Structures are given as structure tokens and as C-alpha cells.
Amino acid sequence: MLDLKRLKKDSKALANNLKKRGFSLDLQEWDKLESKRKSLQSDTENMQADLNQISKEIGISKKEGTDSSKLEKKASEITSKIKSQSKILSSILLDIDTFALSIPNLIDDDVPEGKDESDNIELRNSGKVRKFDFTPKDHLELGSNLSGIDMESGVKITGSRFAVFKSDLARLQRSLINFMIDIHVQEHSYTEVYVPFIVNEESLLGTGQLPKFEEDLFKIEGKENFYLTSTAEVPVTNLFRNEVIDSKELPKKYVCHTPCFRSEAGSYGLDTKGIMRLHQFEKVELVQATESKDSDNALEELTGHAEEILKRLELPYRVVSLCSGDIGFSAAKTYDLEVWIPSQEKYREISSCSNFRDFQARRMKARWKNPSSNKTEILNTLNGSGLALSRTVLALMENFQEKDGSISIPDSLRTYFGSSKITL
């Protein structure tokens, strides 16, 4: 959520910033709501102050044993006025809340301007794209030859976009989880957490998936409004919700492995083959909370942590800065890591690292105590995949395939995986 104070003072500047991502802020609507609120609120607060004063006088009068019936009559009149007035006020406050919750985050100045994906800017790349002396197969063909990826069973058990991993490929994914978490814990000093995969509405409001993007989520039928997590970002970032963190503990760095469930509404034609885009996939997620002055550096650091995994796995990748039109609702700035996919001869997203600044933290009242001012301030939050696992499996299969359909395992992973090759 944006700072409502800034919206009150500086709405035009905010509107200009939001325009860059193609969001038009309805300034007329805002002015209308805000001026209504202002007059109603100050009216009711004045009445409330009167009532408090009179109530106090009644209290004193009762103690002294003098007659207070006139005061009580007056008070009772004010009370009923307040009741009707505050009903209107609370409905306007609700409107303002709804309005504010559906405004996306402001975009950092150094985010490239653009309309869509095609305007994203490549910042750097790493690793050599392999030249094959045979025609490389795609991961699905490799996987079914190895009896390691079974899409049919996924469909049978659940439906489309669900997959079954078997044998060495199931083990490959499992070894990658440990590989990634160990590096982040031991070398990048993250704290490992295990969290619920089912989350409530408040958590999703906090990170910004709700109220606008409910159609991307799997909702659980029942008395309570529960959802399956679409990313570990939701449960992990919400660890900070309604907390005041001691400055000595900052930055807070968490790493977490979870499954992710996405309905993928609106992506019917995309990546229909194989495990590129599934309703359920695994991810190792990095989450940080920092003071506001530190989040720029933290984004670079966190992105580097995710890149380190790709480097150790010897996967060719590039880093892309998302343009203003492609950046997500809650993010102020995002770097995507894209890994080379030989069968598509394209780089594809395998990690997305974002700085949300105070946008999520304000929604979830995640704060820290600034010892220099002795005030509580809103935290900055960041996250990034480190990495998405099914796409890592996919990338390893395709990039490390041999002519005979076997797959070699990069050196750094061998102790985790237990052998150097997956063979037919």
C-alpha cells in the first residue's frame, strides 16, 4: 500500500509515477473520497470530544452527589448523533481502504520505461551457451525416455499441468533442494524456515496477492477463506506481519522451500508441454527485511545469491531488469534471472528478485525500532527465487544432455545427487 500521507500531499507526482506502469490513478475519485472523509471525520471527532467532556463532568457530578440529569440528556443526544454519523464515516473509510489497496507500488527511478516484456533490459549474462554436435532434445522427450517425467499420470491423478517425477529425476529435484538451501544458509547466512502451505486472507493481503489477483490462486472451500500458497513469499514475508523488529536483528534473511500452487488462469496457450508451467511446483525462496536505506543494496545482494546457484550449476543465464510495464503489482524494482533453454533457444525465467520497499510492510504493519530516533519505522521487504526447482531440473536436463539421452550432473551437485550421471 502506498503511504496515504503522500497520496494526500503529492497525488499528482504519484499518479505520474504510476502512469509508467500503465496504471491510471483516479485522482477525481480520490479527491472526492478524501474530502468527504475529512469533513465527516473532523465532525464526528469534535462531537466525540464534546461527549467525552460531558461524560467526565457527569462522573464528577455523581461523585459529588449533585444532579446530573440535564447533562445526561444532552450526552444521550450527542451519542445518537455520533452513532449515525460514524456509520457513514466507516463506509467511506472502507471505500478509501479498497481504493488504496488496489493501487500498485511506485516504481524506482532507475527502472527502464517500457510497455511489456520486450522492453526489459538485459544487464549482464554469464556462462557459455553450449554448441551441440547433435540435435538437442527437449526435456519432455528426455524425461519420458528416462521414465523420469510422467505427464499422463499427473493428468490422471489430478488434471492438466500436473506432473509426476520418478526415480533419478525425482531424486535430482530433492538433491537440488538441499544443495540450494545449504548454500544460502552456510554461505549467504540465511535462516532456514519451514512454514504452512495454506495461508489466510490477511497474509495474502499483506504481500499483495489480494484483493486484486484472487483468480491466480487456488482457494480452499470451507468456512474459512484459506488459499494454497502461490509462493513462499506469502507465508515467509508474513512472519513480519504485526511485528516490531529490533534494529540489531536487521537485516532478517530467511530461506524456505515450499511447493507453489498457481491456477495459471489466463495462460491457457502458454508452455502447455512438459514441466515449464505447472499448477504445482517447488521453489526455494529467499526473503529479506531491511531498514529502508539498505534495501537497494539488499536487492543486489539477494540477486547475487540466486545467481550463485546458477553459476555453481554451470547454467548459462542472463539478468534482466523488468521494465515499468512488466513489473509486478507490489514491486518497486525487479530483476529476473533467465536460464538458457536449448530446445527453445531462448532464455526463460527461473528466478525473480524484487524490492518491495515499504509497500508490503505497510500493508502488514511490519516495522522496526529505529534506535537513533527511538521511533518505529516501516520495514522494507524483498524476495527472490533461489531457485524455481522444476525449471532448474528442466534446465539441467536440457543443457547437460548427452547424445545418447543421458544427463550428466554438474560437479558441484554430485555429492548431493550421489552420482555423476543419469542414464537410461
Added chain:
RNA sequence: GGAGAGAUGGCAGAGUGGUCGAAUGCGCACGCUUGGAAAGCGUGUAAGGUGUUAAAGCCUUCGAGGGUUCGAAUCCCUCUCUCUCCGCCA
């Protein structure tokens, strides 16, 4: 699932209808003290809104929502969560 207890500030913990936004302790900040530290002493220390150059002031908030009352942390109702005992279970 059955029975009972509870939810108060960063934390712990008083407070059962009226100057209670809330005693006290811890923590934290500042000062005194010290060669320096610890201890000790003193002062300060909730959040949000409104307002202001800044402040003062005013409003709201004691798990959430509703109700009673001139007035609610305190009484009533509903819900959520936590703890203890019993049952069940991985």
C-alpha cells in the same frame, strides 16, 4: 471431540463501570557516576489518525466484531486464537 482457564504496550504482568492510554518490572534511549565498564541513581519510552513551520491540543486503539450505558480494559452476546486436563491420533 469433552471439561476448564485465558488473550492488556517491544516483552512480562497489575487493573471488574468514571481524571486508565493504562500501576509495576524487564528491555531500550539519554544523563549523572567511573580511568573505563558493570552496578547504582535520575529522566524519558505504545501505535494510528487529525492538526501545526514545529508543537500543544483533539480522536481512536487493552484478541476481533457487535451490544448495554451519559461513560467500557472492566458488564452482555458472537467469533478467533492460546494454554491445562481427558479422549483420539502421525
